[in-house]
Every structure is written in C-alpha cells, then in structure tokens.
Amino acid sequence: MLPRRPIGPSAEQPNPQPPASAPSQQHADDLALVEYLEQSGFEGPEFDTFAEQLIDHGLHVLHAWTISRKIFTKCARRGIRLGDPPSDWSEDDRCDLVQDTILRAFKRFKDKALQARQWNPAGGASLKTYFIGSCIYAFADEYRAWLDRQNVRRLELRNLAQQLGSSAPVPTHQRVGALAMDRTAAREALQTLHARDPRLARIIALDTDGYSHEEIAELLADGTTPRAVEGALYRHRRRIEKG
Numbered sequence: 482m483l484p485r486r487p488i489g490p491s492a493e494q495p496n497p498q499p500p501a502s503a504p505s506q507q508h509a510d511d512l513a514l515v516e517y518l519e520q521s522g523f524e525g526p527e528f529d530t531f532a533e534q535l536i537d538h539g540l541h542v543l544h545a546w547t548i549s550r551k552i553f554t555k556c557a558r559r560g561i562r563l564g565d566p567p568s569d570w571s572e573d574d575r576c577d578l579v580q581d582t583i584l585r586a587f588k589r590f591k592d593k594a595l596q597a598r599q600w601n602p603a604g605g606a607s608l609k610t611y612f613i614g615s616c617i618y619a620f621a622d623e624y625r626a627w628l629d630r631q632n633v634r635r636l637e638l639r640n641l642a643q644q645l646g647s648s649a650p651v652p653t654h655q656r657v658g659a660l661a662m663d664r665t666a667a668r669e670a671l672q673t674l675h676a677r678d679p680r681l682a683r684i685i686a687l688d689t690d691g692y693s694h695e696e697i698a699e700l701l702a703d704g705t706t707p708r709a710v711e712g713a714l715y716r717h718r719r720r721i722e723k724g
Contacts, residue, residue, distance in 0.1 A: 508602035515595060515608070523595050535590075536583055538609055539616050543579045552620055561621045578623055586612065586619035680705075684713050 518528050546552040550566040557563075590612050594600035600611050675682035680701070687697045694707040701710075 507607050511608045512602050515598075515600070518595070523591060532587065532591075535609070535612055536587055539583045539586065539612060540579065542613055543582055543616055543620070544576075547575050547579055552617070555617050556621050559617060561618070563621060563624055574627070578620070578627055581623045581627075582616055582620040585623060586616040589619060590615045681713055681717060684710055685717065688714055 514531070518531060521528060543552065546555065553563055553566045594608075594611055594615070600606075600608065604611075606614065674685070680703075683701065684697055687700060688710075692700065694710040697710045698705045698707045
C-alpha cells in the first residue's frame with residue numbers, strides 16, 4: 482500500500498522548529514516512496530494517488546504565489562527575468578497559467594526526477610520541494626508563451642483600431658490590461674464605421690483577421706472583386722493617413 486502521509490513539509494508554511502532528525506527522516510521516507518513506486522513503473526492507482534497529492538500541493542502553492550506575485554520573485558532568484566508582474570491580469574488568465582504550469586511541471590518531474598532518477602535525497606530537497614522547483618521553471622515557460630499570445634492579440638486589435646481610424650494604446654509586455662483597452666477601442670471604432678459603411682467595416686475586419694483579398698471577395702458574396710477589396714482598403718488607409 483502507498484503510505485497515506487504528506488509528501489513533505491509545506492513549501493508555503495514550513496515548520497518553524499523542525500526536530501533535528503526531521504530532514505534526514507523525510508529524505509529517507511521520500512527515497513523509500515520513490516523506490517516503491519518504481520516497482521510499478523510509476524504507473525497504476527498508487528502512483529495516481531501520489532500524483533494527486535503532489536499536484537494538489539503544487540496548485541495550492543502556485544495559486545498563492547501568483548496571487549501575491551511571489552512567483553516572479555522566485556523566478557528572479559533563479560536568474561529567470563520575466564519583467565514586471567502584470568498588475569491587472571484576469572482571474573481566468575491566472576488560473577489557466579497555474580493549471581498549465583502544473584501540468585508541464587508534473588510531466589517534467591515524472592520524466593526527469595522520477596524515471597530518470599534525477600532527484601536524489603543527497604541533494605537536500607524533499608520530493609515536494611523538488612517538485613515546486615520544477616513548477617517555478619515551468620511557470621516561466623508558460624508565462625512567456627502566454628505573454629507572446631497576449632502581445633500578438635493586442636497587436637492585432639491595435640492594428641484593427643488604427644485601420645478604423647481610432648487611436649489605441651501601444652502595447653507593452655508590462656501592460657497586460659492593455660488588451661481590454663485595445664479590444665474596446667477596436668470594437669467602438671468598428672461600430673462607428675459599420676453605422677456609416679457596413680461593407681467597408683466587414684472588409685477591414687476580415688483583412689485584420691488575415692483573409693486574403695480573394696477570400697474577402699468570396700465571403701462578401703455580393704459581386705465584389707478582389708481588386709475592389711484592395712481598392713477599398715487602399716482608399717480607407719489614405720483617408721486615415723490624411724486625418
């Protein structure tokens with residue numbers, strides 16, 4: 482049977498006065514647990530129980546660290562520079578990042594720390610502490626990927642707003658909240674143009690989404706040619722340039 486016990490001291494609230502023998506005993510218990518789980522190839526119901534305990538701990542810690550922004554300090558201490566923490570990222574964004582981070586971290590932990598036996602009690606870290614270290618590196622990877630997606634989306638919205646003749650905030654990696662501002666500016670400008678020229682508004686929206694002139698003409702389905710789409714976009718941009 483898999484021992485029903487905590488997998489190590491909490492990374493968030495460590496015991497302030499552990500017994501002198503606690504670290505060595507913890508490491509010995511962790512080593513025995515790894516060797517036991519290795520017998521079944523780190524698969525099966527008992528490994529699943531172990532994984533659930535570890536993942537639950539990781540979720541608890543990462544949620545706390547992302548709410549407090551402490552995760553950025555943890556990354557910086559490992560030489561990982563992520564820039565300033567976002568001041569107004571949404572709760573959905575934060576929760577998605579935590580979940581994606583835990584999934585990436587646990588896969589890496591299973592492959593490297595357990596199956597490849599890179600975790601060694603002689604290194605001084607318990608299994609829990611080692612896993613949280615993996616979470617820190619995984620968060621950096623997931624955060625950079627998320628930030629790239631946010632910047633691409635903000636740029637798309639900003640370009641749309643500019644095509645529609647509206648000014649939009651210049652996005653920076655430090656202003657995640659600019660996405661909502663860019664979306665609002667683009668939507669308002671598109672609504673204004675749609676009230677005046679619905680066909681042109683649709684052409685610009687499709688062009689921003691990456692459709693070719695040929696595809697836009699086909700989607701309009703009103704006899705508009707690709708050359709006419711090109712001309713409409715050109716004339717509109719010229720009007721914007723002239724103010």
